[in-house]
Amino acid sequence: xxxxxxxxxxxxxxxxxxxTEESSPQENESLxxxxxxxxxxKQEFLEICNxxxxxxxxxxxxxxxxxYNSFLRKTQETASVDDATTxxxxxxxxxxxxxRIAIPVAAAMVISFGLFYIFRPTTKQNTFAxxxxxxxxxxxxxGSVAYLHKSASLTVPSEFIGSTRPVSMNGEIYFEIAKNKVxxxxxxxxxxxxxxxxxxxNVAYDSVKGNCNxxxxxxxxxxxxxxNNSVTLTKTEKGYIDIKxxxxxxxxxxxxxxxxxxxxxxxxxxADYKQVFKDVxxxxxxxxxxxxxxxxxxxxxxxxxxxxxNSTLKVIELMxxxxxxxxxxxxxVRK
Amino acid sequence: MSQxxxxxxxxxxxxxxxxxxxxxxxxxxxxxxxxxxEAEEIVQEIIFKLWEQREQLExxxxxxxxxxxxxxxRCLNYIKHQLHKNKYxxxxxxxxxxxxxxxxxxxxxxELEEKVHFAISELPDRCKEVFQMSRFEGKKNxxxxxxxxxxxxxxxxxxxxxxxxxxESLDKYLKIELIVIMAVFLRHLM
Numbered sequence: 001x002x003x004x005x006x007x008x009x010x011x012x013x014x015x016x017x018x019x020t021e022e023s024s025p026q027e028n029e030s031l032x033x034x035x036x037x038x039x040x041x042k043q044e045f046l047e048i049c050n051x052x053x054x055x056x057x058x059x060x061x062x063x064x065x066x067x068y069n070s071f072l073r074k075t076q077e078t079a080s081v082d083d084a085t086t087x088x089x090x091x092x093x094x095x096x097x098x099x100r101i102a103i104p105v106a107a108a109m110v111i112s113f114g115l116f117y118i119f120r121p122t123t124k125q126n127t128f129a130x131x132x133x134x135x136x137x138x139x140x141x142x143g144s145v146a147y148l149h150k151s152a153s154l155t156v157p158s159e160f161i162g163s164t165r166p167v168s169m170n171g172e173i174y175f176e177i178a179k180n181k182v183x184x185x186x187x188x189x190x191x192x193x194x195x196x197x198x199x200x201x202n203v204a205y206d207s208v209k210g211n212c213n214x215x216x217x218x219x220x221x222x223x224x225x226x227x228n229n230s231v232t233l234t235k236t237e238k239g240y241i242d243i244k245x246x247x248x249x250x251x252x253x254x255x256x257x258x259x260x261x262x263x264x265x266x267x268x269x270x271a272d273y274k275q276v277f278k279d280v281x282x283x284x285x286x287x288x289x290x291x292x293x294x295x296x297x298x299x300x301x302x303x304x305x306x307x308x309x310n311s312t313l314k315v316i317e318l319m320x321x322x323x324x325x326x327x328x329x330x331x332x333v334r335k
Numbered sequence: 336m337s338q339x340x341x342x343x344x345x346x347x348x349x350x351x352x353x354x355x356x357x358x359x360x361x362x363x364x365x366x367x368x369x370x371x372x373e374a375e376e377i378v379q380e381i382i383f384k385l386w387e388q389r390e391q392l393e394x395x396x397x398x399x400x401x402x403x404x405x406x407x408x409r410c411l412n413y414i415k416h417q418l419h420k421n422k423y424x425x426x427x428x429x430x431x432x433x434x435x436x437x438x439x440x441x442x443x444x445x446e447l448e449e450k451v452h453f454a455i456s457e458l459p460d461r462c463k464e465v466f467q468m469s470r471f472e473g474k475k476n477x478x479x480x481x482x483x484x485x486x487x488x489x490x491x492x493x494x495x496x497x498x499x500x501x502x503e504s505l506d507k508y509l510k511i512e513l514i515v516i517m518a519v520f521l522r523h524l525m
Contacts, residue, residue, distance in 0.1 A: 009495060016494040018431060020469050022476050028427035035431065044502070045431075046438045051501045052470065053366040053435075054451045062361040062375060068353035071379065075386055179370065181473050199372065219372045235376050 019052045129153040143178040172204040190243045191226035210243040215253045266304040284309045290333040345389045367410040381405045454504035465493035
């Protein structure tokens, strides 16, 4: 090692902090001032960045075969959507079940929470259950954030001790997980699990039916059954698990409104009436009865940003040239 | 190639993109993103966007530079977006990332990599350990300090020490290369 003068060490310290992303805005400012002082400084900064970056690639590998397969899947799925005249979507079973499962779930949560508490007296477990109609935001000890849909519940330790970040949940929750490569975040869903290192995704778990849907917004998510059957999901992919049969599948997510419950925004792009009514039903938690002989050629392109149900339906009436009336608690569509 | 591609030609081109460029593009992206998943996501998105516009894809000659340019722009946007999201706008950080992005036009320098790899192996033990945990395992300084039972200040000092030592090794390598070029040049003159 060469003998380095203290004055020279200062900027190296700053570069080190900058590269490891530990620097404050003030430190970055003084480093930038040093860089722009003269050409030699700039050169030195870039040289060190180059070394830092060149050092990385040796230990990193990316699987191009797997990436290509994922690309092929995506191109095929898009092609089939383009070709189809009507887009058939799986009806969501979870919606109607919310009210039915809420009470048994709450009871089960209390019991399991109690048992957990008795057997694990050292780590305190906190359970959050959303009994309101609005979205409940829960901040976790590692800085992650969970958005609980109505009737959803989440159990987390007061502190993540050990080599993983284990939580358990029920219902529908959107997660924004703080990055931690060495401490995976693991969500237990019955006997199955979802493992991530830092990403955003939506989990809808129906403990009564014993199935679970995971839709990824960013990053990578591993969805695994009890028998270690698993799929790795990335952005715009959707995983489905049947907990009883341990069957795991993955598809492309074609549901652009999967997060409307959290964002409050409904988006339609060239959507036909079937899709529009389906998404509106789910978003507002209402039931719409609709005759099957409406004009399937009419399409709606619109964004409803935090609109109430009546003004949304007004627009739909105009667009699809129909009348919508409320009869008891059901909305009925007429030509 | 002047006319637009047919489907099987396009498929071949995209299979080639993955085989020849995917890994390198991800490596290029990771310089600026730190995270493997984000790098792969961005590269996948760029290739998919290219696929969607494959009808306009007339020339494949400049494909490679187009892909790198796209990754470059996307990374910059991504960094901007991250800064914006984090509320505090660290303009100096963004400025330096831009400098970094603009200076790395040579996407592949295997020789430099090997030299750097060798120089890392020559670092003093503790220094090497800290550097590897930081660079390869992506650990934060606080995690490293807990793991090794040393202070955060000591971690920082070791990273500084590693960087200055690595730069010194690289300097020698650059100088040797220059001498070799000079020698070849002189021999041609004589």
